[in-house]
Amino acid sequence: MKLAILADIHGNLPAMEAALTDIDRLGVDRIIVNGDLVNGGPFSREVLDIVYARDLPLIRGNHEQYIINFHHDPAQFPLPQWHPVHWTHQQLNCDDIAFLERTPESIEFENLLIVHGAPGRLSGGIIPSTAADELAERYADVPQRFLITSHTHLPLTVCWQDKLVVNTGAVGASLDGNTAGSYVLATQCGCTWTIQHRRVAYDIRQFEIAAQERGYSTSTVARLHVREVITANIYLYPYLRRLHRLGLSFPNGEQQFPAEEATADLSYGHPAWTL
Secondary structure (H helix, E strand, O other), X not given: OEEEEEOOOOOOHHHXXXXXXXXXXXXXXXXXXXXXXXXXXXXXXXXXXXXXXXXXXXXXXXXXXXXXXXXXXXHHOOOOOOHHHHHHHHHOOXXXXXXXXXXXXXXXXXXXXXXXXXXXXXXXXXXOOOOHHHHHHHHOOOOXXXXXXXXXXXEEEEEEOOEEEEEEOOOOOOOOOOOOEEEXXXXXXXXXXXXXXXXXXXXXXXXXXXXXXXXXXXXXXXXXXXXXXXXXXXXXXXXXXXXXXXXXXXXXXXXXXXXXXXXXXXXXXXXXXXX
C-alpha cells in the first residue's frame, strides 16, 4: 500500500492543487489529509470542496476544532485576534460544520498511526528540539512503530527507541524557509513502512492576491499568516511573544505594534526553539 499524507493546507488552494497533481502521478492507493485543511488562508471553501469531491479522509486538526468551537460558542474567540476564525466560519455552512465534527482524531493502518498533533491531543507534533522525555510522554504507549504527525509545519523524521516519528511538513504554509509545499509518501512493505518527503512548488502570488481581494488579510493575525506563507518563515508566534513581553494585548497591541513591524524568528526549526 502507498499512502500520500498531506497536512496544514490552511485554505491554500494553489498549494493543495499542486500537491494533488504531484500525487496523482505517483499511483498512490489512498490520500489522507492530516488536519488543518481550513483556516489560515482565503480558500477554505474550495479546499473543503476538493475533500468532498475526491472523498478524502480528513483527520481533525486544531484549526478544524477552532471552527467547531466557534460555531457553538463564538464568545470564546473575541475579535480582533481571532479574525481568521470568524472569516473562515462565514465561508462554511451547517453541513460543513457537521462534517468537521465527524472527523476522527487519528487513522490507523498496520503498524502505522496518523495523527495531526500527538495521540490524544490536536497540538504537539515534533520539531528538532523535541526532547526524548517529550517523545516518551507522547508515544511510549503507542503500539505502532511508525507515527505520522504534522502541526509544526516542519518536514522532519526522528528515530526514537524502536519508533520512527515523522512530521509531514505543511502543504500550504511551510515554515522551514522553503516555500514549496511538503507532504509525505508512506509505502508499506509487510509490517514496515518506508517514508519519503516530497516538495512541490506552486503559485504563491495567487494565494497572496486572493487573500487581499477576498478580504481575508484585513487583520494583524491574518496578515501575519499571509506573510508566513509567502516567506516560509514564522511570524505569528514571535509577534504574540513580543506583545506579551511588552505587556500589550489586542487590540491595543495591534495599534502599538503593527504587523508591518513584526520580524521573523529565523531560528524556528533549530534545536534551541521551543513551542
